[in-house]
Amino acid sequence: MSKLSSSATVFASLQWLFFIFANTVVVPVSIGNAFHLEAEQIAIAMRSSFIVTGLACILQGIIGHRYPLLEGHSGIWWGLILSLCTSASSVGMSYAEVGGGLALGILLAGAATMMIGALNLVPLLQKIFTPMVMSIYLLLLAIQLILIFFKGMLKVTEEGSLDLPVSLFSIAIVILVSVISIKGKGLISNFAILIGITIGWILYVWLFPSSPLVSSTGFELSLFPWGKPQLQLGVVITAFLAGILNASNTMASIRASEKLHGTTTENSQYRFSFTITGLFTCIAAVLGLVPYAPFTSSIGFLESSRILDRKPFLIGGVLFAILGIIPALGALFSTLPVTVGNSVLFVAYLQLFGTALRSIQDYTFNSKTIYRIALPALMGISLMNMPPEVFASVSIYIRPLISNGLLMGILLAIVLESTVKWSKYE
Secondary structure (H helix, E strand, O other): OOOOOOOHHHHHHHHHHHHHHHHHHHHHHHHHHHHHOOHHHHHHHHHHHHHHHHHHHHHHHHOOOOOOOOOEEEEHHHHHHHHHHHHHHHOOHHHHHHHHHHHHHHHHHHHHHHHHHHHHOHHHHHOOOOOOHHHHHHHHHHHHHHHHHHHHOOOOOOOOOHHHHHHHHHHHHHHHHHHHHHOOOOOHHHOOHHHHHHHHHHHOOOOOOOOOOOEEEEEOOOOOOOOOOOOHHHHHHHHHHHHOOOOHHHHHHHHHHHHHOOOOOOHHHHHHHHHHHHHHHHOOOHHHOOOEEEEOOHHHHHHOOOOOOOHOOOOOOHHHHHHHHOOOHHHHHHOOOOOOHHHEEEEHOOHHHHHHHHOOOOOOOOOOOHHHHHHHHHHHHHHOOOOOHOOOOOOOOOOHHHHHHHHHHHHHHHHHHHHHHHHHHH
């Protein structure tokens, strides 16, 4: 791959900055609202998220796996935390009790993740997370993200109906970015995401004026804002299990990066990557942030931009950390409309679905072996589309697990791969 020019590096770095921002900004706000935190606490969490995410990206890019992969708030963890908050009151638990149990579970999961790297347990994980398990993970992750971003780009009014002007505007942004990606040539196509966000942001502010997200001028760290660590056994066990399954993010991201970059990842890269992810997961527990993981969805972004150089990614990480340090910059970027960000990410992550399909192209399925992929994948998709109310009668201790299509799909795939000798039926 040819070296980027200085101007191309600048634009690529800005594109990474927008990509990291769009994937991060909604998370602390949604979690803060779920725990009914004060606006000031949400603002502090947002700035902490910017700084910690930027540092995590830099460390992973330099001494971790050393690939341009966003180290951000894990989708597995995000969904689990929101699910627990939603069901807390129905089972008589306070938000502080749920938050305290989560804090302890996340700390334990972070410590376990660091031990995977420190004790060189990566080969054991590689036996558990086989190529087929990773293929199912990629497929389910692509579907889950597309569902999230599709819902996010279609604005819904308080009455529950579509806000047609904003929703049509979002669809127009999707079409614009898609056309630029497909029809554009050279750098124009490579920077389709940056172009889409910039044009969409400007036009949205002009057409639909609105107030920015919360921001703050002061910055005082708040330790364990969700609640101090406490032994809520069911919550702790569920959180710890989610943390172990979260390792699939690292495995899938690095394996997909190998194919994309045409390289072979050394064992030390896996070990350092797990250690850094575990460290930042523990930091997340203390600061009240969603735990971290390498974003497999970054592969879709890289395939869309076709810029594989690591330098713009590292610069983007530095710039993102600066957004959290300098209040004025954070306040400016908080005006990026959520619907615009979701529209652009919807297009970027279409590529992830292609990555999932390519990961299974070497397999041949018949009437028996099709169960190997169809059962976990379709079961996961079915659970994703079930309304949360359906699981109201299930114990809160297993409800977050049973209702999570991604987690259940991964678990079922692991069970099938470890108990059935599929080669007998091929």
